[in-house]
Amino acid sequence: MKKMLLVFVLQFLCFGISGAPAQEHIEFEPEYPISSTLGLLAGFDFIQDATFQEIYGASAFFFGVEYTFRYPVKNQHGLDLAVSLRQLKKSGLTSYTEENTRLRLTTISASVRYSFELQRWMFFVGPGFDYMIYKETYAKTFPKTAIEGNDTGFHISAGVYCNIVSTLAVEGYFKYGVATVEHSAFRVNLGGAELGLGLVYRFEF
Amino acid sequence: MAIVLSDATSRKPGARIGFGLFSLLVLPALSLGVVRFSNVTQQYGVPGSIYLGGQGVCWVDVNHDGRLDLFVSNEEAQGIHAVPDILYINYGTYFRDEAAARGVSDAYPEGTCGAVFADLNRDGQFDLFATTTFKTIAPAFNHIYQNDGNGFFLDITSGIIPAQTINVCPRGAAAADFDGDGDIDLYFSNPLASALSLDIPVLPQPLDNFYINNGDGTFTPAYRGIDLAGLTQGVAACDIDNDGDIDIAEAKRGAPTTIYRNDGQGNFLDVGAEWGLPQTFNEEDNGVAFADVDNDGRLEMAIVSGERLALYKMVGQSFLKYQTIWLWGRGGYHPAFGDFDHDTFLELYLSGENVYDNNGEGRFIPVSASESGLADSLATVDARASGLGDFDNDGDLDIYVADNKSSNLLFRNEADNSDWIQVEIVNDSAGAVGGIGTKLDLYDAGYLGNPAYLRGHREIIGEYGYLAQDMPTAHFGAPSRGGAKYDLKITFLNGKERVFRNIAPGQKLVVSYILPPLHFTGRKIENRALLYRETLIELSWEPNPMNVDVQKYRLYAVDATRVLLAELFADTFLYMIRNVNKSKPYRFAITAVDINNIESQPVYASVNGAASASKIVRQRLLKLLRAKT
Numbered sequence: 018m019k020k021m022l023l024v025f026v027l028q029f030l031c032f033g034i035s036g037a038p039a040q041e042h043i044e045f046e047p048e049y050p051i052s053s054t055l056g057l058l059a060g061f062d063f064i065q066d067a068t069f070q071e072i073y074g075a076s077a078f079f080f081g082v083e084y085t086f087r088y089p090v091k092n093q094h095g096l097d098l099a100v101s102l103r104q105l106k107k108s109g110l111t112s113y114t115e116e117n118t119r120l121r122l123t124t125i126s127a128s129v130r131y132s133f134e135l136q137r138w139m140f141f142v143g144p145g146f147d148y149m150i151y152k153e154t155y156a157k158t159f160p161k162t163a164i165e166g167n168d169t170g171f172h173i174s175a176g177v178y179c180n181i182v183s184t185l186a187v188e189g190y191f192k193y194g195v196a197t198v199e200h201s202a203f204r205v206n207l208g209g210a211e212l213g214l215g216l217v218y219r220f221e222f
Numbered sequence: 223m224a225i226v227l228s229d230a231t232s233r234k235p236g237a238r239i240g241f242g243l244f245s246l247l248v249l250p251a252l253s254l255g256v257v258r259f260s261n262v263t264q265q266y267g268v269p270g271s272i273y274l275g276g277q278g279v280c281w282v283d284v285n286h287d288g289r290l291d292l293f294v295s296n297e298e299a300q301g302i303h304a305v306p307d308i309l310y311i312n313y314g315t316y317f318r319d320e321a322a323a324r325g326v327s328d329a330y331p332e333g334t335c336g337a338v339f340a341d342l343n344r345d346g347q348f349d350l351f352a353t354t355t356f357k358t359i360a361p362a363f364n365h366i367y368q369n370d371g372n373g374f375f376l377d378i379t380s381g382i383i384p385a386q387t388i389n390v391c392p393r394g395a396a397a398a399d400f401d402g403d404g405d406i407d408l409y410f411s412n413p414l415a416s417a418l419s420l421d422i423p424v425l426p427q428p429l430d431n432f433y434i435n436n437g438d439g440t441f442t443p444a445y446r447g448i449d450l451a452g453l454t455q456g457v458a459a460c461d462i463d464n465d466g467d468i469d470i471a472e473a474k475r476g477a478p479t480t481i482y483r484n485d486g487q488g489n490f491l492d493v494g495a496e497w498g499l500p501q502t503f504n505e506e507d508n509g510v511a512f513a514d515v516d517n518d519g520r521l522e523m524a525i526v527s528g529e530r531l532a533l534y535k536m537v538g539q540s541f542l543k544y545q546t547i548w549l550w551g552r553g554g555y556h557p558a559f560g561d562f563d564h565d566t567f568l569e570l571y572l573s574g575e576n577v578y579d580n581n582g583e584g585r586f587i588p589v590s591a592s593e594s595g596l597a598d599s600l601a602t603v604d605a606r607a608s609g610l611g612d613f614d615n616d617g618d619l620d621i622y623v624a625d626n627k628s629s630n631l632l633f634r635n636e637a638d639n640s641d642w643i644q645v646e647i648v649n650d651s652a653g654a655v656g657g658i659g660t661k662l663d664l665y666d667a668g669y670l671g672n673p674a675y676l677r678g679h680r681e682i683i684g685e686y687g688y689l690a691q692d693m694p695t696a697h698f699g700a701p702s703r704g705g706a707k708y709d710l711k712i713t714f715l716n717g718k719e720r721v722f723r724n725i726a727p728g729q730k731l732v733v734s735y736i737l738p739p740l741h742f743t744g745r746k747i748e749n750r751a752l753l754y755r756e757t758l759i760e761l762s763w764e765p766n767p768m769n770v771d772v773q774k775y776r777l778y779a780v781d782a783t784r785v786l787l788a789e790l791f792a793d794t795f796l797y798m799i800r801n802v803n804k805s806k807p808y809r810f811a812i813t814a815v816d817i818n819n820i821e822s823q824p825v826y827a828s829v830n831g832a833a834s835a836s837k838i839v840r841q842r843l844l845k846l847l848r849a850k851t
Contacts, residue, residue: 068750112750113758114798120752153753160801164753202804203755 049089049134054178056083056188056217062105062122065209072109073120079105081124083188083215087132097130097141103213116156122207123150128174139186142175147194149207170196170208178217188215257562257569257577259595259621259633266613268310268317268622269629271296275305275333276624278689281611282339282348282656284324285373289314290611290693293326294624297333297355305333307352311373312613325375326367330354336395336457338685339694340406341654343439346823347371348655348694351408351433353392356415362389364410366433366441383433383441389415394457397684398468398659399715400446401488404652404818405435411454411472426451434488447490452477456509456556456688460681461659462521463536466717468659471523473507473688479525498540509688513559514679515568516584519663521681524570526688528554531572535584545585549575553605556687560610560619561699564641566677571596573623573688574605596633603628611693617642617728619697624689640728641702643710646695647682649734651714653820656694657682657733659715664698667707667724677708695730702727716818720768736822739763739775739795742812744829746802757804759829761797763812771817778811780826789815807831 061076081103089095104123111118128145152165176190195208263269270276271294278295285291289312296305306327310317321327328334335355339348347369356362363386367375379386392410400407413431426449433441452474462469467484474480478501480494495501505527512521515533523534523541530548534541553575559568567580569589577594578586591597599605604626610619618635625631643664647657662680669675680696700708710722714735722731742763749756765772777787777797787810790797802808811824 066752069752072750072752109752111756113747114749118751151753153751155751155754159751159754160756161754164751166753198753200753200755205752 049093049095050221051089052087052219052221054083054085054087054186054188054217054219056186056215057081058083058101058103058188058213058215060211060213063210063212064207066206068112068205069120069207071112072118073107074109077105077107077120077122079103079122079211079213083217085130085217089134093134095132095134097128097132097143099126099128099130099145101126111155111159114158116159118156118159119154121152121154124148125150126172128172130174137180139178139180140175141177141190142173144171144173145192146170147172147196149196151198151207166198168196168198168207170194172208172211176213180219184219186217186219188217189213190215256637257579257589257594258636259562259577260636261595261598261631262634263629263632266315266317266632268292268632270294270624271305271308273302273305274625274627274629275302276626276630277333277335277606278337278685278691279607279609279622279624280337280339280685280691281609281613281622281693282691283312284309284339284348284369285311286347286371287312289615290613291373292317292609292611292613292622293321293337293339293350294622294630295328295334295337295352295689297335297626298331298357307334307337324373325377326350326352328352328354328365330362330365331359332357332362335393336410336685336689338395338397338408338691339656340397340408340658340684341656342366342397342406342408342435343368344405344653345369345371346649346655350375351395351397351410353395353410354390355393356389356391360389360415361386362391362415364390364392366408382439384443388413388429391415393453393455394472394689395685396457396459396470398459399652400432400459400468400470400484401434402467402486402715403435403437403488404716404820405437406652406654406658407435407488408433408441409448409457409459409470411457412450414450432488446488447492448472448482449492452503455507456511456686458510458512458683458686460512460521460683460686461661462512462523463539464520466715468715471510471512473510473525473527475506475508476503478502479505479507479510496539497536498534498542508555509557509573509686511557511559511687512681512683513568515559515570515580515586516582517567517676517678519673519676519679521679522584524557524559526554526557526572531557531570533584533586547572547578547586552600555605556607556690558608558610558621558687558690558692560692560697561642561678562619562635562637564618564637564639564699564701566699566701568678571608571610571621573608573690574599574602574625576600595636598631599623599633602631607688607690609690609692610697612644612695612697617644617730639702641700643698643700643708643725643727644695644730645680645698645710645712646730646732647712647734648732648823649736649820651716651718651735651818651820653735653818657714658684658694661713662696662698663711663713664700665709665711667709670709670711670721670723700725700727734823736772736814736816736820737766737768738814738822738825739812740766742810742825742827744808744810744827746804746829746831748804756801759799759802759808759810761799761810761812761827761829763795763825765792765795766814769814769816769822772814773817773819774815776813776815776821778813778824780809780811784811784824805831 083101085099130143132141147170172194174192192211275296280293292310294308309321350367430443482490553572556573570578618637650657666675744761807830
């Protein structure tokens with residue numbers, strides 16, 4: 018799976034580079050047009066829940082896609098609308114019987130961000146809303162087959178884009194989310210820190 | 223109270239006067255121990271039927287409350303019909319007759335004679351076989367009552383034996399595994415209505431007088447070689463020749479008292495003549511009993527009639543009479559042997575008479591009534607059976623006497639010391655409570671198996687003498703002076719032995735042929751996935767090193783009833799119950815089961831409260847289990 022992802026990322030990278038106009042050096046427009054980015058994300062979620070950490074470990078790898086729309090408000094200052102879809106899958110063992118269990122967590126995030134562009138760098142920070150779809154599947158010996166559901170949460174994120182070429186950028190970000198799944202007898206905190214990297218294709222309207 | 227007074231092998235009536243005077247004047251001063259009883263009949267409220275008619279006595283704890291209850295069979299007396307049997311339930315400070323409420327007051331108007339309690343279906347409960355003694359009213363059929371576990375009985379006769387068509391008039395009855403197939407069979411005497419009139423010699427008649435247990439809860443009537451001959455009074459069933467099976471002796475009128483030897487398969491042969499019993503037809507014997515009165519590991523025999531009690535010792539393959547006690551018409555029904563003074567030698571109590579001390583060689587010397595406190599026993603009108611049991615749980619043997627024509631009597635032993643050991647068999651080699659047929663040998667500690675240090679030999683007997691069943695617990699006198707301790711060898715009817723060492727006196731051992739596992743515990747544990755929290759119960763136990771042939775463990779959930787959860791291999795010591803209620807308390811029981819499917823008594827574990835366990839606990843447990851394997 019990870020190999021396929023790597024191939025896909027390389028293809029995406031090649032596509033971005035090939036779409037860029039041939040230049041000896043990068044020149045950025047003095048003005049700040051409305052632009053969008055579409056990119057691939059990957060990284061690690063550090064979900065806070067103690068049971069998650071007991072069963073699945075301290076972190077979980079995810080991948081996803083992101084679309085942002087940037088509206089330049091004044092000079093370098095802009096307002097971003099970002100939507101992303103991320104999914105993590107992880108296998109673990111139940112706490113006592115050590116039976117196999119598998120978690121799939123799909124998160125759709127929408128955020129509003131303030132962005133600041135400085136030469137090839139663009140920094141952003143802003144809050145957002147998460148919609149999570151989760152499914153945990155258990156071994157046959159476990160009393161349940163699977164539990165699935167969905168819930169919502171909030172996050173705040175901050176990060177930076179670094180333009181490699183005019184149409185291609187590398188993104189790095191940090192996100193901290195809060196999302197509590199309620200059960201009759203206990204709560205699960207699916208929030209926590211997220212560190213991600215992205216490779217985005219940028220285009221202007 | 224071991225006193226050597228006489229080398230005489232018998233005492234004629236003339237000698238009795240001298241003995242009486244001697245015992246009155248000299249014996250008390252020479253006594254080393256004390257046999258002392260108090261009449262507590264009124265205090266405990268056990269006078270018997272207001273219509274009188276007392277015949278048989280059985281001491282048994284029918285309701286599992288740890289106190290011996292008392293069953294008294296009553297026969298028509300004074301011309302009054304419908305004399306019900308009595309089941310006195312022991313409430314500690316008093317008894318109360320609950321026979322009617324508990325279903326054993328007997329349906330036959332003319333009453334019951336022979337009755338015996340035994341675990342007929344191996345459920346750990348004492349069931350009741352009550353015979354019916356025909357006199358004038360037909361039908362007169364036997365009854366089998368099943369104990370529900372709480373001391374309430376259900377007459378299941380019609381469901382487990384074929385319909386009875388012949389009126390019977392048994393006196394003695396017996397319960398034991400006669401055919402060695404692992405379940406309790408029943409024997410009853412006089413399987414013919416007219417037997418009661420057979421006080422004259424008659425031709426032997428082969429009639430069905432056994433109920434052979436089929437092992438499935440039903441019984442088959444059978445004739446196994448014991449003919450109807452004369453009128454049988456008392457019956458004793460025990461391993462008379464020490465060959466590992468249960469023989470039967472019958473005290474008879476109109477025919478010689480005799481012994482029927484078991485061939486091991488439940489077939490009997492009359493060996494009375496061969497074994498030296500008198501072949502006279504004019505004796506009117508009422509009771510026959512067996513006990514090891516000289517601590518040599520073999521059973522001596524006592525035969526009692528209205529005239530005398532004759533004591534026999536087995537020498538080679540023959541019984542030789544070695545002492546006769548003349549009775550002068552008193553106490554001619556039932557001889558009871560018990561170590562009343564805790565000197566390791568069995569004393570003799572003759573129902574309606576007095577207690578006789580053992581001189582240490584199996585000869586008996588009368589104890590004065592002033593010393594024994596049994597003057598009221600000597601005042602009985604028509605004493606029949608007497609049963610020995612420790613009804614007040616003080617360690618000594620008390621006596622209950624049934625009187626056919628007067629109030630019954632309860633005598634409390636005032637020994638009040640800790641020089642005793644009791645052994646209760648809660649689960650024998652057939653899986654039955656009571657241990658009928660089990661032999662027990664008590665030795666000085668460190669001398670197990672050495673005959674010179676044998677301090678008592680007992681055999682658990684269903685019924686003996688004249689219609690009596692002592693408490694189904696072996697009682698030994700075991701002096702504790704000098705910190706003495708004892709070793710015990712228990713030999714079950716199937717020949718397997720169990721040994722206990724260094725037993726301190728003053729305690730009651732509860733023994734099982736197969737013992738439950740040790741350290742049975744349980745706890746709730748939370749087994750977590752991210753989105754589901756399962757509460758499970760982990761039960762663990764350890765093998766009992768006393769068991770040698772455990773085949774499996776049976777695990778039960780205990781609520782209002784006991785429900786089998788699982789049968790587990792003998793090398794399994796851990797069981798997990800998944801997805802239980804987090805807050806509900808649970809209770810479990812586990813038993814060990816041997817190769818013959820004999821199940822031990824259960825041990826219990828309660829699991830309460832919320833789950834709390836960590837992985838560390840489990841790892842420790844797994845490490846322990848790995849170490850064991």
